[in-house]
Structure formats: C-alpha cells, structure tokens
Amino acid sequence: MAKTSMVERESRRARVVKKYAAKRAKLKELIRSPKSSPEQRAAAMAALQAQPRDASPSRQRKRCAITGRSRGVYRKFGLARVKIREVANRGEIPGLAKASW
Numbered sequence: 001m002a003k004t005s006m007v008e009r010e011s012r013r014a015r016v017v018k019k020y021a022a023k024r025a026k027l028k029e030l031i032r033s034p035k036s037s038p039e040q041r042a043a044a045m046a047a048l049q050a051q052p053r054d055a056s057p058s059r060q061r062k063r064c065a066i067t068g069r070s071r072g073v074y075r076k077f078g079l080a081r082v083k084i085r086e087v088a089n090r091g092e093i094p095g096l097a098k099a100s101w
Contacts, residue, residue, distance in 0.1 A: 002068030010063055013054045020055035024048065 030036050030044040053059060062073045064080035072081040079087065088096045 002063065002070065004068075006070070007063065007068040010061060013060050016052060016054040017057050017060060020051055021057075024051065024055060 027044045027048045031041055031048070036044070061070050062075065062078075063070050064073050064083055065078045066083050067080055069080040069082070073079065074081065074084060077084055077093065084093070084096075087093055088098070
C-alpha cells in the first residue's frame with residue numbers, strides 16, 4: 001500500500017487540474033494563436049506561469065485503484081501489475097487469462 005499522503009496528494013492535484021483546465025486552455029490558445037500580438041502573448045504566458053504548479057496535467061501520476069502504487073500501472077485496467085495478476089488469476093477481469101502455449 002502506498003502512503004495515504006501520496007494518494008491524497010494525487011487526488012488534490014486532480015482537483016486543481018480540473019479547476020484550472022478551462023483557464024489554461026484559453027491561455028494556451030491565446031499563446032498559440034498567430035493573430036495575437038506579442039504583448040498579448042507575453043501577458044498570457046505570464047498568467048499561465050502565475051498559476052499553481054499542480055494546475056498542469058503533466059504533474060499528475062497514474063496510481064493503482066486498489067493499492068495506490070504509482071509504478072507499473074496499466075492504463076487499460078487502472079491497476080498495478082501485481083494486482084492485475086491477482087485479480088486475473090481469480091477470474092475477475094472478463095476476457096483476461098494467463099497465456100499458455
């Protein structure tokens with residue numbers, strides 16, 4: 001099991017990302033737009049940098065839904081490799097079976 005504080009930190013980051021998503025998208029569009037003036041672009045970049053660090057989606061990390069483990073997490077299942085093996089062996093994931101040839 002991961003530390004509770006780490007799991008809570010990730011959930012807080014997710015809330016912050018969601019809160020600032022629309023504002024970030026607007027600022028990024030203004031920065032990318034060829035129609036915006038250099039002054040507008042500079043102001044948008046400054047506003048984007050003034051936002052909290054955790055507002056950036058790239059700071060989020062996928063975690064296992066059961067254990068909170070941060071490494072070896074498969075996107076398709078949302079579980080760590082260890083838990084996928086356990087759950088699959090019990091037959092709880094439809095269509096997933098151990099390979100045998």
